[in-house]
Amino acid sequence: MASPRIQRWAVTLCGYEYSIVYKAGKDHQNADGLSRLPVAETGVETPAEEERVLLLEENGVPLVKADQVRKWTDKDTVLARVREFVLRGWPKRVEKSVFGAYVKRKEELSVEAGCVLWGARVVIPPPGRTDLLKHLHTTHPGIIRMKGLARSYMWWPKMDADIEAMVKTCTMCQENRNSPQCAPLHPWEVPNLPWRRLHIDYAGPWMGKMFLILVDAYSKWIEAYPLSKSTSAVTIQCLRQSFSQHGIPEMVVSDNGTSFTSMEFQEFMARNGIKHVTTAPYHAASNGLAERAVQTFKGLIKKSSGDSIEVKMARALFSYRITPQSTTGKSPAELLCGRKLRSTLDLIHPDFKGQVQEKQVKQKLYHDQHAKERHLREDVSPWHVDHDKVFASPAFLAPGL
Ligand SMILES: [Zn+2]
Known part of the structure; x- marks a missing residue:
């Protein structure tokens, strides 16, 4: 019977695929002289192995490989x-x-x-x-x-x-036969709505930063956060920001990185009612979506122009989000936000709708001015103000927009 520690490692390693190649000792040439020199004792103790939360086996059913x-x-x-x-x-x-x-x-x-x-x-x-x-x-x-x-x-x-x-x-x-829509999402299912299942992963370091990458399984919308450290606290902070914009997902899929398996992270998931899956059963490349998003993001950033990481990122992500995906024919923005994001590319299209709207606005303005004049003449008090209309007008609610 293997010790619990070995079992734990075995299950953790189950999430990866290996190709093991035998190499004879005489062929090992990659170690240089310095790597064989003893290092002075530092007196620092090796930290105790962190307890890993084995969500892999959360339902207690052995994995089939x-x-x-x-x-x-x-x-x-x-x-x-x-x-x-x-x-x-x-x-x-x-x-x-x-x-x-x-x-x-x-x-x-x-x-x-x-x-x-x-x-x-x-x-x-x-x-x-x-x-x-x-x-x-x-x-x-x-x-x-x-x-x-x-x-x-x-x-x-x-x-x-x-x-x-x-x-x-x-x-x-x-018991729930008549309400199938209430059944939560299964880790293997393709969600039928945006922002239900997110895949997250850490990438880097590149340009001196770690990047937290989030990808929505439905729309393939990518979010990225450049960070100087990848702790659970920082990860939570980033997720909170994304969730505040797009909502709380049903499920988050990640690898077994320590920032995702800590108690702190588990509590954050639990508090928000999010199912956290660390490795999908059966398919080892379960977080492939996050891995692909990392590759996509890396490629985009390389090609993007800008003086700072922030500018490069904003440009790269914007162009990615408005570009239709070959599989769906729609852009991530269309699938997540339900509309095309306006870009400078829109300038090349003769905007008939915009012209018609502009004309209508002018007509209405002209009409209202005349209607008001007549209204004022008939009204007893020329100082009457319709407060409801004034306070409900968009101009009042959002000055400066
Ligand atoms: Zn059942």
Whole structure:
């Protein structure tokens, strides 16, 4: 039995993918002389290992990983044979009651790293099915959403029936059957509204700064904060600022960086009713969205002009936010704010709407002046002021705008 400490590390490391390459001792040439010289004792004690909050296993269901799927496939008499058939060709006759579901799909089956795939979906051997059903069911998404989620990742014969059976026997799902929109977002789902799920990550240091990067899973809107340190307190301060502008998200996804796993950060999430997910189950590249946002941001900043980081950032982010995404055809601003942000590019368009509006304003002004004159002549008191109208006018509420 491994010690709790080793287990903790094992689970923390689960969030990463490794490619380990053997290198013989004689080939190690990257250490220079200085790195081998002993350093004088400083008397500073190595700080105790920080307690990590293992949200990875928050629902207590073990993670299912590709390597495990391969091992189960090796041991499963049916699936191991299916894998053989896929690799070496299907026999003329197979037992329909056993292989029927696979034969139907044989043109679309493939093998990757020892796992059988149907299209992009991993065929799950029986020992993994229960745990994956539990993962899919984490937020009680209901039959339809649970099937939708499952279909983008996995398959096994009669998977849909298994999902239906699970939901039908779940009291919570049955009680909330008529209000599926209340079911919270599952970590694997693509949100259908902006600013519901945010991915965050630290990047840098570049130009002497660390950058906290936030990306909205729906609109791909990116926010970035240049910081001199990446503590939990600073992270919270930045998130608070973003939340004050766009609202509080349902879910925040981050890696296991200490600024995200501290008690302080967890409390901030809990106080705001935000579900904090540190690594999505099953897919190791779960925070890929944040990693891509970091790369995008890095690329933009490099190309951006300006004397200070702030100016560079503002220019880079503005141009990114108004540029339509190839996948959606819409800009992050359109998806998040529901409108196109006006930019200097708008100047090239002949603004017919603006001209018409200008004309209408002039007409109204002329009309009102004349109407007022008539009104004043009829009124008993020439000093009557309609306070409601004056105080409600935008000019009064927002002087200077
Ligand atoms: Zn349920």
